[in-house]
Amino acid sequence: MPPEEPPTLTLRERKKREARRALAQAALRLTLDRGLENVRVEDIATEVGVSPRTFNNYFSSKEQAVCSVVIDRHEGMREALLARPEGEPLWESVKQAVLEQYSREGEPDRAYVARTRELMGQLMLRGEFLNAHAAVERVLAETIAKRVGGVDHLLCRLMASSVESAVRVAFVNWFTEGEPLLPTLERLLDELAAGMPTLTGGTAPKPESNATTPLGESLC
Amino acid sequence: MPPEEPPTLTLRERKKREARRALAQAALRLTLDRGLENVRVEDIATEVGVSPRTFNNYFSSKEQAVCSVVIDRHEGMREALLARPEGEPLWESVKQAVLEQYSREGEPDRAYVARTRELMGQLMLRGEFLNAHAAVERVLAETIAKRVGGVDHLLCRLMASSVESAVRVAFVNWFTEGEPLLPTLERLLDELAAGMPTLTGGTAPKPESNATTPLGESLC
DNA sequence: CAAAAAATTGCGGGCCACGCAAGTTTTTCG
């Protein structure tokens, strides 16, 4: 008998994950090469060596397969957030967790920038990409709730949702303007945490003492 | 010759708008009655008295037709925002504009709550609803940019995006918890404007002088 | 009123999602 006894991972389970992963990757690769509309389900299935029908056992659409990469991101995000030290301010924790997650993936490949841009456009159009982000958002909200003691779910969802907004905006900015992702992301999260003083600078709704936003003028 | 000379609205144009509107409404009504999966394109077309092929001249999918109601909201939002007085603080303007728009539509029909919930579930699943929100978001960002002088587009997009986040969260809260929409919305927008002090209250990232957030304790 | 411009419609094709009923692989248990 084999000495390896995987704790809770039956062989079946491993195979399933493997297949799913392979399908998602194939879908992404083919889409980056040819554009989404030139990839048939049959192509993806063939690439992995599996029947088209089987593809639909794992994903109910091409778009879903491509976006599953985005969805899987939630795991890393949750772990990163829960791993932050106890006493740290919430916004700082969230910021670091998000940055950590996105720096782990690295700035996307230079050669694929054009393709990725195209892909993003298509996925934005079809709603599937946004849908995927919504999934990440739910997990993030849960995690935030756990982090702060889980009282006001509404606010947790708001925070998660607006953080995802920042991510999306930064992403779009990256692939339309070519500016690096992480600095933009950091800046946007800081703005969020402060109620966007740079925009509202001259006419802050809750200035109290708006000594923190005099330099915002240069941009707005 | 007819004495009426519509300024820039040719007859053709009116018919098109009418048809589009009729199709969208039919799509929404049927979906609320039966659920999206039980509505075929053919049904919608028949309801309006038009060929199925024509439906696809106006909308490229059922989902798009249903969501066009959401998209049309952007018009009202833009006007409302641009109509706010000059000197008003930006967050206040945005808040009032959004509230105005959503109070104009009125709290949704009691009888349709259950149906609407179901519909939202389906539309959330298909990403089309989120897609529609993204469209509103783009217009909102533009409008905000115009409002503040249009310099930092990135921040404008962030603000628009997070405002839409608040709207979505309030909406979901409405149809899952049954709480009234407008008060929730107002509260969420206030929280956004202040960087969500209620959540981060005890551990604000940019306290400077955190004399503004002592009362947040009650919730968090 | 006639020619031009624009919309509607039917048809045909390609593709996609999924239910169903074999067939195959993995797991379980005596």
Next chain:
DNA sequence: CGAAAAACTTGCGTGGCCCGCAATTTTTTG
């Protein structure tokens, strides 16, 4: 171990959707 059970894969067939194309009808224009 070895057979029954459970889980996954696959082919087939169905219904549906989206869209290009070309013919027809409607509206506009001069």
